[in-house]
Amino acid sequence: MRPVLAGLAGLLLALTAALWWLNVRGDGTLQGGAFDANDPRLVERGAYLARAGNCQGCHTPRGAAPFSGGRGIPTPFGTVYSANLTPDGPTGIGRWSAAEFRRALHNGRSRDGRLLYPAFPYDSYTRISADDADALFAYLRSLPAVSRPNRPHALRFPYDSALALAVWRALFFSPGRFEPQAGSSDAWNRGAYLVQGLGHCSACHASRNALGASRDPAALAGGLIPLQNWLAPGLAGQPSQAVAELLQRGVSDSAALLGPMAEVVLHSTQHLKPDDLSAMAAYLQSLPQADAPRRTAESPAPSQLQRGERLYDRHCAHCHGDDGLGQPRAYVPLAGNRAVLRDPPANLVQVVLGGAFPASTAGNPRPFGMPPLATELSDEDVAAVLSYIRNAWGNRAGAVQALDVQRWRSSVRP
Amino acid sequence: MAQRLLACTGCHGEDGRAASDGYYPRIAGKPAAYLFRQLRAFRDGQRPYAPMTHLLAPLDDAYLRDIATHFASLQLPYAAQPPSRVDAATLRRGEALVRHGDTAHDVPACQACHGTALTGIGADVPGLLGLPVDYLNAQLGAWRTGARHAEAPDCMAQIARRLAPQDVHALAHWLAAQPVPADAKAEARAPVPAPLRCGSSSAAEGAR
Numbered sequence: 001m002r003p004v005l006a007g008l009a010g011l012l013l014a015l016t017a018a019l020w021w022l023n024v025r026g027d028g029t030l031q032g033g034a035f036d037a038n039d040p041r042l043v044e045r046g047a048y049l050a051r052a053g054n055c056q057g058c059h060t061p062r063g064a065a066p067f068s069g070g071r072g073i074p075t076p077f078g079t080v081y082s083a084n085l086t087p088d089g090p091t092g093i094g095r096w097s098a099a100e101f102r103r104a105l106h107n108g109r110s111r112d113g114r115l116l117y118p119a120f121p122y123d124s125y126t127r128i129s130a131d132d133a134d135a136l137f138a139y140l141r142s143l144p145a146v147s148r149p150n151r152p153h154a155l156r157f158p159y160d161s162a163l164a165l166a167v168w169r170a171l172f173f174s175p176g177r178f179e180p181q182a183g184s185s186d187a188w189n190r191g192a193y194l195v196q197g198l199g200h201c202s203a204c205h206a207s208r209n210a211l212g213a214s215r216d217p218a219a220l221a222g223g224l225i226p227l228q229n230w231l232a233p234g235l236a237g238q239p240s241q242a243v244a245e246l247l248q249r250g251v252s253d254s255a256a257l258l259g260p261m262a263e264v265v266l267h268s269t270q271h272l273k274p275d276d277l278s279a280m281a282a283y284l285q286s287l288p289q290a291d292a293p294r295r296t297a298e299s300p301a302p303s304q305l306q307r308g309e310r311l312y313d314r315h316c317a318h319c320h321g322d323d324g325l326g327q328p329r330a331y332v333p334l335a336g337n338r339a340v341l342r343d344p345p346a347n348l349v350q351v352v353l354g355g356a357f358p359a360s361t362a363g364n365p366r367p368f369g370m371p372p373l374a375t376e377l378s379d380e381d382v383a384a385v386l387s388y389i390r391n392a393w394g395n396r397a398g399a400v401q402a403l404d405v406q407r408w409r410s411s412v413r414p
Numbered sequence: 415m416a417q418r419l420l421a422c423t424g425c426h427g428e429d430g431r432a433a434s435d436g437y438y439p440r441i442a443g444k445p446a447a448y449l450f451r452q453l454r455a456f457r458d459g460q461r462p463y464a465p466m467t468h469l470l471a472p473l474d475d476a477y478l479r480d481i482a483t484h485f486a487s488l489q490l491p492y493a494a495q496p497p498s499r500v501d502a503a504t505l506r507r508g509e510a511l512v513r514h515g516d517t518a519h520d521v522p523a524c525q526a527c528h529g530t531a532l533t534g535i536g537a538d539v540p541g542l543l544g545l546p547v548d549y550l551n552a553q554l555g556a557w558r559t560g561a562r563h564a565e566a567p568d569c570m571a572q573i574a575r576r577l578a579p580q581d582v583h584a585l586a587h588w589l590a591a592q593p594v595p596a597d598a599k600a601e602a603r604a605p606v607p608a609p610l611r612c613g614s615s616s617a618a619e620g621a622r
Contacts, residue, residue, distance in 0.1 A: 062467070063458025250472075262472035319420070330417065354465060355421045359472040366477055368417065371424025372465060 022170035023115065037098070037138040046139025049132055052276070053125075053198040054268035058082040068092075068146040073119045074227045077212060078155035080119040088145035101137040102130060107175050115165045117153065118173065123214065127178040127197035172213035187275070191283030194276060195220075204232035204260070221290045224346065229410045230259045231346045233339070237289030240281035247277050249363035253328045255339065256367075258356040259347065265359035297343065297398020300387035304399065308388025311381055315373060316389070324393040330368045335393035345400050348386050349408040352377070379405040415484045421469060422481070430485045432493070432544070439549045445600055446479075446486035447537035451564070451614055453478040461562050486537075492544045492598065498591035500583075508588025511581060512542075519576045522609035524585070527569075532589070534600035538615045541598060547590035554582045565613030572610065 069084035108122035202217030222234035324335035355372030432440035534541035556562035557574035
């Protein structure tokens with residue numbers, strides 16, 4: 001017995017040591033950057049970077065003071081509440097050093113060394129350069145201080161334990177840095193840096209495993225946003241000019257960004273420099289596109305298509321046209337629209353039930369909105385009209401059933 | 415503009431004249447500043463109604479102002495109000511509250527702020543006629559429980575908390591039963607000095 005016990009104890013010790021080592025590697029020593037936090041140019045650059053990272057998307061609750069924190073981020077493991085990033089001493093980051101701020105971005109640790117939950121996407125932010133981290137810090141330090149104590153997360157057991165978080169980090173997080181790819185253009189590298197780092201696109205545009213870690217974040221093959229039930233589509237291989245236009249204006253002649261991405265456009269991407277948008281779009285276009293998944297859903301029954309066509313004539317054709325071509329700059333075409341054909345049809349269900357506006361932007365200040373039809377159409381109606389638009393005008397995609405409509409109704413509203 | 419705002423008129427009726435389902439309120443002809451404040455409150459979560467919050471989330475203040483101005487500019491005839499389903503005593507209590515308030519409970523008359531004709535004052539104070547009874551009940555109830563609130567000092571919340579549930583019921587039914595005058599326009603000035611200070615007025619906003 002004794003050798004077995006000794007062996008087990010040794011194994012436990014080794015595992016603990018490994019867990020400890022995997023959680024502190026890359027921490028380095030806390031060294032502050034030598035910079036003037038009051039330099040207005042640095043503060044301005046930090047403000048731009050905070051836009052690029054859409055930091056306020058999580059750290060400014062609706063209608064609250066900028067960056068005062070407390071917005072709930074719903075996850076399958078419970079709700080994580082964002083932190084107060086204003087320079088208030090007791091409740092914000094007023095007592096933080098630049099080095100501690102860098103460590104939070106790069107290594108996911110709070111000022112007191114506590115591990116941070118990865119809803120704060122430090123698996124992306126670990127690639128932010130030290131200079132950019134310092135600029136962000138200078139910007140946040142320039143904001144008006146707001147006294148608002150951080151709200152404790154509401155996570156279920158065992159996800160609320162420090163041990164579970166340490167194990168998660170050991171399995172899925174490794175600190176890194178952005179390494180420019182030799183032989184690629186400066187613009188491509190700039191795009192890669194923004195997409196992989198500050199932009200944290202993979203937080204939504206990559207699927208997650210059962211423990212909430214991104215699967216193959218670099219591929220940006222698309223993923224379903226947990227609980228919100230919006231599908232963030234694959235970004236690889238998309239034509240760069242169209243992508244840059246969508247990020248800037250929120251709409252193009254053939255597409256509109258809706259749902260959570262419309263808010264990203266409103267608060268973040270429309271404010272980015274055209275060079276940065278082009279760089280990001282060029283990088284995304286260069287990513288290899290994953291093979292389209294094999295279609296599993298069946299073709300719709302003729303009776304469902306007839307019902308769908310009748311409903312389309314009554315509720316949709318007025319704007320989207322009998323030919324499904326819509327009207328440029330106003331109503332998106334449905335014929336040949338990638339968003340209409342995508343599986344699962346989660347976004348279609350959300351838009352038909354809840355309606356949607358694209359973002360108001362400098363390039364499209366008064367966007368056309370889609371009316372919510374939840375009070376007019378039953379789940380069977382929604383399924384029929386979606387099956388119809390997915391199989392009219394040369395479109396070919398699987399049937400949508402009433403059960404799908406129930407399934408993709410959002411369980412969480414913002 | 416109407417083509418851009420089909421997302422609004424789907425529920426609020428053609429040109430925002432109110433829908434037939436008896437809940438979604440008329441927005442046409444309401445004061446512009448009032449409408450803007452409501453749109454912003456829905457978007458920013460101060461007026462909690464998820465479908466509106468979700469719809470308005472990607473829109474900036476400039477567009478919300480344009481939307482408010484658009485609907486405020488539409489002067490449309492009102493449909494006849496449906497006949498009331500409550501007894502005469504309830505309606506009398508409702509009318510007394512609207513015209514005279516209830517001094518014992520420190521409740522001012524609705525007319526004091528919303529105008530003698532109850533068609534609103536200036537750009538801030540909405541009219542109270544032509545609204546569905548369910549909508550009126552829901553709003554006064556929401557103010558009592560704190561689910562709906564406005565900028566401090568939140569005068570409507572103070573008043574609603576002083577109203578007993580049966581009083582809310584009575585004045586909602588009386589208001590919903592009144593015909594709307596043919597040229598229902600907001601009056602320029604309140605008939606008497608405001609009995610309470612309200613944060614949701616342009617004057618209060620200017621003072622901040």
